[in-house]
Amino acid sequence: MARIRLDHIRHAYSPALAAADIYALREVHHTFDDGGAYALLGPSGCGKTTLLNIISGLLTPSEGSVLFGDDDVTMLTPEARNIAQVFQFPVIYDTMTVRENLAFPLKNRKVPAAAIRTRVEDMIGRIGLEAKADRKARGLTADEKQKISLGRGLVRSDVNAILFDEPLTVIDPHMKWQLRSELKQLHREFAMTMVYVTHDQTEALTFADKVVVMYEGEVVQIGTPEELFERPQHTFVGYFIGSPGMNVLPCRIDGSDAMVSDMRIALPGGRAAYAVGAKTELGIRPEFVTIVDRGDGDAVPVTIDKVEDVGSERIVRARLGEHPLSAIVREGVAIPTDAAMRFAPDALNLYADSRLVGRV
Numbered sequence: 009m010a011r012i013r014l015d016h017i018r019h020a021y022s023p024a025l026a027a028a029d030i031y032a033l034r035e036v037h038h039t040f041d042d043g044g045a046y047a048l049l050g051p052s053g054c055g056k057t058t059l060l061n062i063i064s065g066l067l068t069p070s071e072g073s074v075l076f077g078d079d080d081v082t083m084l085t086p087e088a089r090n091i092a093q094v095f096q097f098p099v100i101y102d103t104m105t106v107r108e109n110l111a112f113p114l115k116n117r118k119v120p121a122a123a124i125r126t127r128v129e130d131m132i133g134r135i136g137l138e139a140k141a142d143r144k145a146r147g148l149t150a151d152e153k154q155k156i157s158l159g160r161g162l163v164r165s166d167v168n169a170i171l172f173d174e175p176l177t178v179i180d181p182h183m184k185w186q187l188r189s190e191l192k193q194l195h196r197e198f199a200m201t202m203v204y205v206t207h208d209q210t211e212a213l214t215f216a217d218k219v220v221v222m223y224e225g226e227v228v229q230i231g232t233p234e235e236l237f238e239r240p241q242h243t244f245v246g247y248f249i250g251s252p253g254m255n256v257l258p259c260r261i262d263g264s265d266a267m268v269s270d271m272r273i274a275l276p277g278g279r280a281a282y283a284v285g286a287k288t289e290l291g292i293r294p295e296f297v298t299i300v301d302r303g304d305g306d307a308v309p310v311t312i313d314k315v316e317d318v319g320s321e322r323i324v325r326a327r328l329g330e331h332p333l334s335a336i337v338r339e340g341v342a343i344p345t346d347a348a349m350r351f352a353p354d355a356l357n358l359y360a361d362s363r364l365v366g367r368v
């Protein structure tokens with residue numbers, strides 16, 4: 009396994025696009041630690057697959073270098089980089105049995121027969137295909153074929169990294185959970201460097217130690233699931249992670265307060281002075297907003313539009329002036345008609361031009 013270093017990577021899909029300053033990746037400068045489990049998370053078109061293909065060698069970046077350990081691999085093919093890849097759709101040999109498919113990458117690398125047998129049997133158990141081990145792949149379901157693909161990716165122990173591009177798309181929801189746990193288990197046992205592309209936050213948060221959030225061709229934050237929740241470095245992270253996402257309220261700074269629609273919200277900590285930018289916003293997660301009676305101290309008056317009951321809690325959709333915002337309220341807690349909201353001071357985040365200024 010290897011540490012993967014992306015050194016000032018930029019990528020445009022053609023010289024004409026570069027000339028028009030249309031970059032699929034604008035600037036990525038980051039190291040994936042040896043043995044880490046990373047998820048690349050972001051909306052469609054943000055550059056996840058482009059970045060993964062640059063790591064694998066399917067794509068050469070327009071600018072910058074890729075290093076595995078201390079070796080510059082920027083110009084090397086995927087084969088020469090010694091990585092395993094699992095794609096969205098199965099890549100297997102239809103005429104081979106499950107067992108033969110799994111043994112194939114090992115035979116290619118001239119692994120001794122006894123070791124092949126042990127590893128293949130172990131992998132068949134992990135992907136749950138014991139009963140079909142001697143069946144030809146041709147007759148299997150899409151789901152089962154993708155499990156073979158995963159097995160083929162995971163069966164080798166000598167790779168520099170294993171790269172996954174939305175590998176569970178064709179797998180049914182229950183099996184998804186099981187295979188994700190299996191991946192996690194394999195990671196714990198063998199500490200492989202894994203990079204996993206997904207646009208599904210649950211998948212990213214349950215798989216990865218570190219989640220790399222991408223937005224418009226840039227990495228906007230790399231962090232543990234807790235860090236992404238508690239301290240979003242970019243308004244997009246706040247909005248994308250969590251359900252509902254973080255409330256992002258346009259504001260202006262007046263002294264040490266934030267003014268949202270002419271409502272005054274005190275900013276403890278004196279960070280307001282650093283909020284210089286064309287656009288200033290206040291971020292607060294719905295989990296840290298409480299609803300109280302209007303006139304209760306310095307709580308800000310809001311208009312409630314609707315209350316959604318999601319079982320264990322309710323989501324209150326409201327407006328502060330013209331700005332929509334949400335609060336999560338536990339079952340059994342009263343929601344007044346003449347409502348106001350109070351924000352937990354240490355959960356307030358201040359953003360200048362979408363970047364975190366500091367916890368206020």
Ligand SMILES: Nc1ncnc2c1ncn2[C@@H]1O[C@H](COP(=O)(O)OP(=O)(O)OP(=O)(O)O)[C@@H](O)[C@H]1O
Nearest residue numbers: 021031032050051052053054055056057058059207
């Ligand atoms: N072969 C290509 N030629 C030109 N532009 C491309 C090509 N492949 C991707 N792009 C563009 O590059 C940007 C990033 O695409 P990419 O596929 O990396 O995003 P993604 O985050 O993986 O999206 P998705 O989840 O939809 O696969 C998008 O604007 C896309 O339209």
